[in-house]
Amino acid sequence: MTGGAHAPLGIGLVGCGGFAEFVLDAVAGLPGLRLAAVADPSPDRAARLGARHGVPALASLDELLERDDVAAVLIATPPATHAAMALTALRAGRHVFCEKPLATTTGDAAAVAAEARRSGRVLVVDHVLRYNPLLRAVERLTAQGLLAPARRFLFENDASDEDLGPDHWFWDPAHSGGIFIEHGVHFFDAARALLGSDPVGVRATAVRRPGGPVDMVSADVVHPGGVLASHLHSFTHAHRAERQLMRLDHGFAETRISGWIPVHAEFSAWTDDDGARRWAQLPHALNELTRVDGFRAHGEERLTVHVERDAGSAAPARGRGEERRVPHHVRAVLDLGGEARKPYVYAQSVRAAMADLVRAVREGTAPVADAAGGLAAVAVAEAATVAADTGVAQPVPHISLEVSA
Helix, strand or coil: CCCCCCEEEEEEEECCCCCHHHHHHHHHCCCCCCEEECCCCCHHHHHHHHHHHCCCCCCCCHHHCCCCCCCEEEECCCHHHHHHHHHHHHHCCCEEEECCCCCCCCCHHHHHHHHHHHHHHCEEEHHHHHHHHHHHHHHHHHCCCCCCCCCCEEEEEEECCCCCCCCCCCHHHHHHCHHHHHHHHHHHHHHHHHHCCCCCCEEEEEEEEECCEEEEEEEEEEEHHHEEEEEEEEEEEEEECCCCEEEEECCEEEEEEEEECCCEEEEEECCHHHHEEEEHHHHHHHHHCCCCCCCCCCCCCCCEEEECCCCCCEEEEEEECCEECEEEEEEEEEECHHHHHHHHHHHHHHHHHHHHHHHHHHHCCCCCCCCCHHHHHHHHHHHHHHHHHHCCCCEEECCCCCCCC
């Protein structure tokens, strides 16, 4: 493959549908990246997208891999094809940016993750929540001690099905893996990041619309230490009525994040004098608190913090064997520009994920949304699917990625 250590990373895209167009628009102009070619079995789709971006239009992944200027492959095809394509690209010595899920079964995801490790190639899964500034802020506030580690995670997703006709591949588990795998992996992965642990077991329920497919699922996922994560996904709403809410219970604090592409977060916390002072200073550190490499802030981000002393709550607070006074109530709002900014935040999160691939290739470091994370998300999603189908709680397997030399 051509190009030196500082040459742009040549990437070839396979799958020229609407999502591919979105991704290419999102990463256009990203430093260190160059689109080399696109491929799709439909000549019309490939030609149209290739012409739009001024690159060759090919018919298959195999043709992409014959090109010396393709150092990485962007997989933007339906879920059931992801694992085989990722394995083919990795075995051909290419890096991979894979739309989620990494695979539709745990076994296939494990094979891809093992091959990424064996080959030494970089693989990034498009788990965009990992690159969202609000979730990064929660991680930083937890690391700084302003939020205690969460003991409870809840996510409710009432999503639209207006774009998913009855024959759409989304409804066919053979193509999508089902709702937990095709969609739920985003939030299983987010819970893993925010709780800092891999889950150990899951109970789940699936509901089928009358005369139609399963369109609502829920899962209670147990993490180590008795931490519980509850997930609900419903594809039953019109666009104008859909809504999503993520909630984390930190004991003396609560985080509420709105939107599956989050743009708004609210924090409510009881704290002591030092904590109140540190919360009050956060607006001055907004850029650092929300920084995500590769994500371009637009300037409308806002953080407001209000600290209120409540004399009635100044009694000692006890928890986990310690006693401290928490006389201050903090209310903070972190907003990325309102609901109108959701498409921008989505595109920038994808851009940041691709920037992570470029950085990891250049610097030899691990990406944030790596193959192990992709595998972990599929493992809990598949366990939830089995639990819903059987009515029996399932363990979530821990899969070793050790690869023999």
